[in-house]
Amino acid sequence: MSHRNIKTDRAIRKALDEAGMSRRDFLRYSGVGAIGASAVMGTGAMLHTGEVQAVDTSARIVIVGSGAAGISCANRLSRQLRGADITVIDRREEHYYQPGLTLVATGVWERDRVVDRNANFLPSGVNWIQAMVEDYDPDNNRVITDEGESVEYDYLLVTTGLQVNYDAYEGYSPDMIGSNGIGCVYDNADHAARTWGMIDEFTRTGGKGLFIRPPGAIKCAGAPLKVTMLTEDRLSRRGTRDDAQLEYYAPGRGLFSQPDIDEFLKDHFPERGINLNWDTTVKGVDASAKQVVFDTPDGEHTEDYDFLHLVPPMSAPDSLRQSPLAADEDSDFAGWLEVDRHTMQHQRYENVFGAGDCVGTPIAKTAASVKAQVPVAVNNLLSHIQGQEMTESYDGYTSCPLITGIGKAILVEFDYDLDMVPSFPFISPYDEHWVPWVMKDRLLHGAYNAMMRGRV
Numbered sequence: 310m311s312h313r314n315i316k317t318d319r320a321i322r323k324a325l326d327e328a329g330m331s332r333r334d335f336l337r338y339s340g341v342g343a344i345g346a347s348a349v350m351g352t353g354a355m356l357h358t359g360e361v362q363a364v365d366t367s368a369r370i371v372i373v374g375s376g377a378a379g380i381s382c383a384n385r386l387s388r389q390l391r392g393a394d395i396t397v398i399d400r401r402e403e404h405y406y407q408p409g410l411t412l413v414a415t416g417v418w419e420r421d422r423v424v425d426r427n428a429n430f431l432p433s434g435v436n437w438i439q440a441m442v443e444d445y446d447p448d449n450n451r452v453i454t455d456e457g458e459s460v461e462y463d464y465l466l467v468t469t470g471l472q473v474n475y476d477a478y479e480g481y482s483p484d485m486i487g488s489n490g491i492g493c494v495y496d497n498a499d500h501a502a503r504t505w506g507m508i509d510e511f512t513r514t515g516g517k518g519l520f521i522r523p524p525g526a527i528k529c530a531g532a533p534l535k536v537t538m539l540t541e542d543r544l545s546r547r548g549t550r551d552d553a554q555l556e557y558y559a560p561g562r563g564l565f566s567q568p569d570i571d572e573f574l575k576d577h578f579p580e581r582g583i584n585l586n587w588d589t590t591v592k593g594v595d596a597s598a599k600q601v602v603f604d605t606p607d608g609e610h611t612e613d614y615d616f617l618h619l620v621p622p623m624s625a626p627d628s629l630r631q632s633p634l635a636a637d638e639d640s641d642f643a644g645w646l647e648v649d650r651h652t653m654q655h656q657r658y659e660n661v662f663g664a665g666d667c668v669g670t671p672i673a674k675t676a677a678s679v680k681a682q683v684p685v686a687v688n689n690l691l692s693h694i695q696g697q698e699m700t701e702s703y704d705g706y707t708s709c710p711l712i713t714g715i716g717k718a719i720l721v722e723f724d725y726d727l728d729m730v731p732s733f734p735f736i737s738p739y740d741e742h743w744v745p746w747v748m749k750d751r752l753l754h755g756a757y758n759a760m761m762r763g764r765v
Contacts, residue, residue: 363391366694371452371462373442375399377407377676377761378468378665380430381683384763387432389691396436396460398452402427405498406754408676411532413501414494415539416509417715417750420502430761442469445632447658464690467634467646467663469626471528471674477622479593479602489596490616494532495623504536507616512543515552516615519601523622524560524590526645528666528674531709531721533557534564534574536618541581542714555583556612558603560590566673567723569739570711577713594619625667634661642669650725651702653686659693662686670705672725676753677708680760706730710749718745 370386372379375397383397409423431437440454451461473496475483486493487503490511494501511518520537522530537557544550557564557578564578564585565571578585592602592609594617601617603610624630625645634655636647646663647656650670655661664682666674682703689699705725712718719741722730731738736745759765 368463369394370464372397372466374468375427376470378679385687398438400439410501411535414504416505420498424498465661468665469667471623471666472626475621492618511616515549517554518616519614520557520618521620527623535712538713558586558589636669645669662690672705673707681706710745717741720745
C-alpha cells in the first residue's frame with residue numbers, strides 16, 4: 310500500500326471511530342453515500358454519462374465570476390455550444406472549496422484541503438480576463454473592468470458570489486482574524502485556518518465565547534451555528550466545557566429559516582448550555598480590550614470575550630449592488646441580482662441570467678443552491694439563444710449538512726416553501742445521524758468538483 314493510501318486509510322478509520330460506526334457500516338452505505346453526495350448538491354443531481362447535442366451559435370457570452378457557479382456555467386456552456394465566444398471575467402486565481410471552511414476552522418481538516426486553482430477547472434477554449442467588473446451597462450450590452458476594458462456581450466451570466474462587509478462593524482477589519490481571540494470562518498482558507506488557531510486556544514483554556522449571526526442574507530447561514538456547536542463539542546472532548554460560557558447572538562427571533570430545524574435548534578442550544586440572545590446586532594469591536602459593543606432592544610451593551618466568532622453582514626459586490634441589474638430598494642432583495650426565482654433570468658433584461666450567491670432569491674446561499682440553479686440558468690439561456698420557450702425551473706432546493714458535533718449531523722434539505730425534501734428515506738431530516746457527517750467529511754468534495762466541471 311502506498312504512503313498516500315495508508316494516510317487515507319488512517320483518516321477514514323479516524324472518521325469512522327469519531328462517528329461511532331464500523332468499517333462494515335461504511336462499506337454498506339458507501340454506495341448510497343456516493344450517490345447521496347451528488348444528490349444533496351442539487352435536487353436530482355446524477356452523473357451525466359451521455360453527450361448532449363451541441364448548439365451552433367456565434368453568440369458572445371460573458372460570465373462574471375469564477376467561483377463555483379461561474380466555472381460550472383463555463384464548463385456546461387463550452388460543451389453545449391459550438392462556435393460561441395465564451396469569456397470569464399474574474400481576477401481570482403485560487404479557488405476555495407467553501408463548504409469545507411467550517412471544517413478547517415474547527416480543526417477537522419487542514420487548510421490545503423480546501424485550496425485549488427481556477428485554472429484547473431476552467432475549460433479550454435474559454436477566454437479568461439483576469440480583472441474585475443467595475444461597471445455594468447446592460448442597456449448597451451457591455452461590462453467595463455477595473456482596468457478600463459469594455460467587454461461587449463450578447464448574453465451575460467452574473468455569478469459574482471457575494472462580498473463580506475467587515476467595515477460594517479466599527480473597528481473591524483479582516484486582518485484582525487486570528488488575533489485577540491477573533492475568528493471568522495468566511496471568505497478564504499487563511500481566515501478559516503486562523504480561526505482554528507483561536508478556537509484551539511479557547512477550547513484548551515475556556516472562558517467566554519461569543520458567536521455572532523449578522524443581519525440579512527449571508528453565505529451558508531448554517532455556518533455560524535456549526536462553528537458554535539463544533540466549538541462546544543471540542544470543549545467537551547477536551548474536558549474544559551465547565552470552564553466555558555457560550556453565547557449565541559441572533560439579529561431576530563430565529564436560528565434557521567426552515568421551521569422544524571429552527572425549533573430543534575432553539576431546544577438544542579440551551580440543552581448544550583449555549584445561551585441565546587435575540588434581537589441583537591454588533592455595532593463595533595475593540596480587539597485590544599477584547600470587548601464587543603452590541604445594539605440590543607434595551608440599548609447599547611458592551612460585552613467582554615475570550616473568543617469571538619465575528620461574522621459581518623454580507624451583500625452583493627458593490628459593482629453589482631450599485632448597478633442597473635440590482636433589485637431596487639423597495640424589493641425584498643434590494644441590492645441583489647434581480648432574477649425570476651424560477652427561470653434565473655433577469656426580470657428586466659432578457660439576455661441576462663444569474664446563479665449563485667449574488668442572486669435575489671428567498672433561499673439559502675449554499676453550494677447545493679448553486680448546483681440546482683446552474684443547469685436552470687444555462688439551459689434557459691440555451692433555449693433563449695434558439696428562440697425556444699424556457700422550460701427549466703428552479704424550485705428553491707437547497708441543502709445543509711448541519712453539523713452538530715464531530716461525527717454527527719442533520720441532513721437538512723428544503724425548497725422555496727420551506728418544506729423538507731429529503732433525498733433518503735432512511736435518514737431522518739430531524740435527527741442527528743452519522744451518515745450526513747460521512748457525506749460532509751468524505752464525499753461532498755468530490756461531488757462539488759464534478760459539479761464544477763459541469764458533470765452533475
